[in-house]
Structure formats: structure tokens, C-alpha cells
Amino acid sequence: MHPKDQSEAMQGWGNNACPPGHGRALLVVMGVIGKPHGVRGLLHVHSYAAEPESLATYRLTDDAGKAWSLAWRGEGVAELRDATGRPVSSRTEAAKLVNTRLHVERGHLPKPAEDEFYLADLVGLDAIGADGKQIGRIAAVHDYGGGTSLEIDRPGNTVLLVPFTRIVVPEIDIEAGHLTVIPPAEIEIREAAA
Numbered sequence: 080m081h082p083k084d085q086s087e088a089m090q091g092w093g094n095n096a097c098p099p100g101h102g103r104a105l106l107v108v109m110g111v112i113g114k115p116h117g118v119r120g121l122l123h124v125h126s127y128a129a130e131p132e133s134l135a136t137y138r139l140t141d142d143a144g145k146a147w148s149l150a151w152r153g154e155g156v157a158e159l160r161d162a163t164g165r166p167v168s169s170r171t172e173a174a175k176l177v178n179t180r181l182h183v184e185r186g187h188l189p190k191p192a193e194d195e196f197y198l199a200d201l202v203g204l205d206a207i208g209a210d211g212k213q214i215g216r217i218a219a220v221h222d223y224g225g226g227t228s229l230e231i232d233r234p235g236n237t238v239l240l241v242p243f244t245r246i247v248v249p250e251i252d253i254e255a256g257h258l259t260v261i262p263p264a265e266i267e268i269r270e271a272a273a
Contacts, residue, residue, distance in 0.1 A: 105184065105185035105186075105202070106140070106182040106183070107182060107183055107197060108127065108180045108181070109127050109134055109137065109139070109181055109188075110124050110125060110127055110134050110139070110149075110181040111124070111125045111127075111178060111179070112124055112159070112176045112177060112179040112181065113125055113177065114174075115170045115173035115174050115177075116153075116156045117170070118170045119168065119170075120159075120167035120168045120172055120173045121153075121156050121167075122158075123156055123157075124149065124155065124159075124181070131155075132151060134149060134181070135148075135149045135150055135157070137187060138183070138184075138187065139181040139182065139183060140181070141180065141182070142179070142180055142182075145162070147160065147162075149181075185200075196251065198227065198243075199220070200253055201217050201253075201258065202218070202219060202220060203216065203256075204217045204251075204256055204258050205217075205256055206229070206231045206258060207258070207259050207260065208259070208260060208261070209261050214231060214233060214239065214262070215231040215232050215234070215236075217230070217258070218230045218232040221240075226242055226243070228240050228242050228243055229241050229242075229243050229248070229260070239262060241260060241262050242263070247263060249261065
């Protein structure tokens, strides 16, 4: 299986994704607001969708839950309107939105192909070792620029952070609710006695 599109590879879903059954919709970051463009409130918007222009077709929310609509005005440049339809109207107002993440409810995204998935779908899956024993549960998926990683919550133990690669995560079964994790060997470095 492979991630559906860039939307999953570019975000820290764990901070904003909630597994089904936890009281709120699973949110997927589909774009980020960049710097202002001009003086009339237009903004650069980086879309993570496979087809960037499709971002304008979704109901978007920011990290605080505020609703936004988006209309493209040029390549990568958009006009944003709040839930009342009021546009961002000045460069000063636009500057306050820089680095704001734009989310879409997971249920509003297209169904992935048979061999694809959204990385947000991994949150809540059981992490199983190569020996078949449960390691923990996927609590979050992160990407800080050095590659995607999985945060595994291990009850009664410390959180385990592993790289999301085919070597470390060779099997994913979304339908069965688990993935196989072969954590890399850890090296403990002890301080030398003085």
C-alpha cells in the first residue's frame, strides 16, 4: 500500500487527527497558508492535494476550527473567505494567517484506490511486531522535513518513534486494523565515568 497523495506526507496528523470513535471527525491537513500576495488580502497557499486546484472544492477549517473557503486567483495564490463570506481584505490581516494549516474532514476526501491509503488512516491502528505480539497503537504520524515517522503509544512504557519506511513498516492492513513494525535496533550511549 502507498500513501494516497502528498497531503499525508506533509503533515503532523497526530496533532490534529482523531481516530474514529473519539468524539470528533478525523481531520487531514490539505494545505498551508503562506505569505501575503499584494496588499488586498490575497495569500500564497500550498495545497497538498494530488490536484492542487481541488483544495477550493472542500470545506476547510483551521487549527482553531474556524471555517474557510478558498478561491484561486492565480497559480498558488488564493482569496480566503471566512464562514460568513467575508474575504481577508488587507495585507495586515493576511499576514496574521501565515503558516495556518487548512484541514478537511477525512470523510470528505476521495476514497483511496485499493493499494493506497491516507496516512491519517494509520492513526489508531495496532502496531504488531514481526513475532505477532502487539507493540502498541499508532498515536500520530509526523513529518518534520526529514521523512515521515510513526509515534507508537505503548501502555506502561515510553512512546516509540519509528521511521515510516518499507523496512520498518513492511506490512499495512487497514481493514484488519494493524500494521507490522520492525523497530530499528537502539543503541544506548552511557556517559563515561569521570
